[in-house]
Amino acid sequence: MLQATIESILQEERLFQPPADFSQTARINSLEAYQRLYQQAIADPETFWANLAAQELHWFQKWEKVLDWQPPFAQWFVGGQLNMSYNCLDRHLTDGRRDKLALIWEGEPGDGRTFTYAQLHQEVCQMANVLKQLGVQKGDRVGIYLPMIPEAAIAMLACARIGAPHTVVFGGFSAEALKSRLQDAQAKLVITADGGWRKDAIVPLKDQVDRALADQAVPSVQHVLVVQRTGQEVSMTPDRDRWWHELQATASSDCPAEPMDSEDLLFILYTSGTTGKPKGVVHTTGGYNLFSHITAQWIFDIKDSDILWCTADVGWITGHSYVVYGPLSNGATTLMYEGAPRASNPGCFWDVIEKYRVTIFYTAPTAIRSFIKTGEAVPAARDLSSLRLLGSVGEPINPSAWMWYYQVIGGERCPIVDTWWQTETGGILISPLPGAIPTKPGSATLPFPGIVADVVDMEGNPVGANQGGYLVIKQPWPGMLRTLYNSPDRYRTTYWEPIPPKNGNYLYFTGDSARKDSDGYYWIMGRVDDVIKIAGHRLGSAEIESALVAHEAVAEAAVVGRPEESKGEEIVAFVILEDGYVPSDALVQELKQHVVATIGAIARPSEIRFGDALPKTRSGKIMRRVLRALASGETVAGDISTLEDHNVLEQLRA
Ligand code: PRX
Numbered sequence: 001m002l003q004a005t006i007e008s009i010l011q012e013e014r015l016f017q018p019p020a021d022f023s024q025t026a027r028i029n030s031l032e033a034y035q036r037l038y039q040q041a042i043a044d045p046e047t048f049w050a051n052l053a054a055q056e057l058h059w060f061q062k063w064e065k066v067l068d069w070q071p072p073f074a075q076w077f078v079g080g081q082l083n084m085s086y087n088c089l090d091r092h093l094t095d096g097r098r099d100k101l102a103l104i105w106e107g108e109p110g111d112g113r114t115f116t117y118a119q120l121h122q123e124v125c126q127m128a129n130v131l132k133q134l135g136v137q138k139g140d141r142v143g144i145y146l147p148m149i150p151e152a153a154i155a156m157l158a159c160a161r162i163g164a165p166h167t168v169v170f171g172g173f174s175a176e177a178l179k180s181r182l183q184d185a186q187a188k189l190v191i192t193a194d195g196g197w198r199k200d201a202i203v204p205l206k207d208q209v210d211r212a213l214a215d216q217a218v219p220s221v222q223h224v225l226v227v228q229r230t231g232q233e234v235s236m237t238p239d240r241d242r243w244w245h246e247l248q249a250t251a252s253s254d255c256p257a258e259p260m261d262s263e264d265l266l267f268i269l270y271t272s273g274t275t276g277k278p279k280g281v282v283h284t285t286g287g288y289n290l291f292s293h294i295t296a297q298w299i300f301d302i303k304d305s306d307i308l309w310c311t312a313d314v315g316w317i318t319g320h321s322y323v324v325y326g327p328l329s330n331g332a333t334t335l336m337y338e339g340a341p342r343a344s345n346p347g348c349f350w351d352v353i354e355k356y357r358v359t360i361f362y363t364a365p366t367a368i369r370s371f372i373k374t375g376e377a378v379p380a381a382r383d384l385s386s387l388r389l390l391g392s393v394g395e396p397i398n399p400s401a402w403m404w405y406y407q408v409i410g411g412e413r414c415p416i417v418d419t420w421w422q423t424e425t426g427g428i429l430i431s432p433l434p435g436a437i438p439t440k441p442g443s444a445t446l447p448f449p450g451i452v453a454d455v456v457d458m459e460g461n462p463v464g465a466n467q468g469g470y471l472v473i474k475q476p477w478p479g480m481l482r483t484l485y486n487s488p489d490r491y492r493t494t495y496w497e498p499i500p501p502k503n504g505n506y507l508y509f510t511g512d513s514a515r516k517d518s519d520g521y522y523w524i525m526g527r528v529d530d531v532i533k534i535a536g537h538r539l540g541s542a543e544i545e546s547a548l549v550a551h552e553a554v555a556e557a558a559v560v561g562r563p564e565e566s567k568g569e570e571i572v573a574f575v576i577l578e579d580g581y582v583p584s585d586a587l588v589q590e591l592k593q594h595v596v597a598t599i600g601a602i603a604r605p606s607e608i609r610f611g612d613a614l615p616k617t618r619s620g621k622i623m624r625r626v627l628r629a630l631a632s633g634e635t636v637a638g639d640i641s642t643l644e645d646h647n648v649l650e651q652l653r654a
Helices: 003-009 020-025 031-043 045-056 085-086 119-134 151-161 177-184 205-216 246-252 286-298 317-329 350-354 367-373 401-410 488-496 541-549 585-598 622-631 647-653
Strands: 065-070 073-080 101-106 112-116 143-146 164-166 187-192 196-198 199-204 223-227 242-245 265-271 279-284 307-310 334-337 358-361 391-395 418-420 453-456 470-473 508-516 522-527 530-534 537-540 554-564 568-577 605-613
Touching: 020 279, 031 045, 045 073, 045 286, 073 286, 073 647, 085 317, 101 119, 101 151, 101 350, 112 119, 119 151, 119 246, 119 605, 143 151, 143 177, 143 205, 151 164, 151 265, 151 317, 151 334, 164 177, 177 205, 177 265, 177 367, 177 585, 199 286, 205 223, 223 246, 242 334, 265 286, 279 286, 279 453, 307 317, 307 350, 317 334, 317 488, 317 554, 334 350, 358 453, 367 401, 367 541, 391 401, 401 418, 401 522, 470 522, 470 568, 488 508, 530 554, 530 568, 530 647, 537 541, 541 554, 541 568, 554 622, 568 585, 568 622, 622 647
Parallel strands: 101 334, 143 164, 143 187, 164 265, 187 223, 223 242, 307 334, 307 358, 358 391, 391 418, 568 605
Antiparallel strands: 065 073, 101 112, 196 199, 265 279, 453 470, 470 508, 508 522, 530 537, 554 568
């Protein structure tokens, strides 16, 4: 499938002009307009970003310096003061949006709630006071482990309001994964729910929190705030655990937003890398606010009449930037949905679009491929005429899925923005501007104004058109991560040193390979490191390997991604058993379950293969390239002369 995808992408020559009626009203309405902005930003990046920051955001105090770049450490809008929650809420109380819907929420079992800007502001102020009452102060970290319910957005905004950095942990992660994140962040408080709905079943979130905190495993946590969502019985630890609704009911709604320094931490979001320990990606207030705001505005061409639905969970960066912060900072109406397409309700997404007259729909290629499988009749039975723009994110979209999305969902009327970015980049870096940039199915097209990208070799030299290479970013941008929490060295070595800096010029290493075609369009090819993207979710091989070796039967393990048609990739694990254990189906099931319990269901291996040894170089390094080939049944190409024992290949091939 990978080969087929690469070939179809290489042969892809279709070009779709932005529809004329779309361009007519678009914020950036022609290729020339995009190029002008792009050139302005190149010529004088600081003025470009400073003008936008001044026009688009409210500042309590203006900055003294636009950018302080001490590579690889950047500070943006130094000396400026602002508050993200103020920019998302307060300013819309006086700009005519007070009674406009800020948030529409559709719950899984058919319930729903809506909030105007005034109502959301009130809820956030009350929750901010609750947090203070529970001892949370500016600078304290707050863990958020919630389902896709309005309280997730309210909690994030309440944290931002009082200057307490949040760390949202995806509700699909296990107690173990939650624990390690809360420990690293030294969270003072955790916000969770009694349970959450996932595909017709209830996930016991509070139980997971109890397990994560058991035996004083995270001594920094003083309180757990619990949202009543499913109404199931949960155990409440006296003094530590409090009900959200009880405290919220009596909290004052007077809570002015705390003026924050531009470089004050807004949030930490953990993501997978090449080691077993997730990285705490740090985003700060001013730069992230501007970048999530302006990318949302230009790429989604946000108008006051839009209803924007990004299907990502708030546990991922996409949910942070394009469910919550970007849309609200723009005063848009954002839609949040607790459910997910499933066998019992394959058309639920289309029902939501029809019901709320969604105009902008942003989802992942995996979802699109699953819709293709369930057939055109499902969306055809709904009225999707409200849609005017479609987006894709999280993994490469194959041209055939792009075409299906364009024709069947968009009725050949809606431009598609294939947006490339990462947890680390804070917002979208490469994407069409829908009224300006012609699209090619499978290409993320061109960089956003102010973003200087390139495709280079390992020495940092640009490769020629259509040659594959490493995707890098050559200039700092406001939404970039500032560091890795507690690990500045890891920040430097992971992102800025894989390609050695030359003459003080640092290249941000994305971990992706790409090719640029003769029009300068980017075609993202996939990760070059040990990160696996399953259904758009990011996992590290090493995390799954650590989970496996923690099982008593496992001596050694290596994990690779294997291309898979619907989810993009799936996990194949190669396992060497301890003496006294023998391979069996039961053991396979047990190990899979063990990974699920340690990380979460998204990390469940699709296949486990047993062997006596792993292919390693003479220096003892696992040859993942070889394992990848074995996993997909391909012949092992390239140099394997350093391989210690050739017999291991035959055994693992089975
Ligand atoms: O490999 C790229 C892929 O997702 C990675 C980043 O994952 P994460 O930090 O979880 O953020 C996902 C949502 C922003 C990238 O390094 N990726 C993301 N968007 C695209 C993509 N690959 C191809 N095309 C995209 N549009």
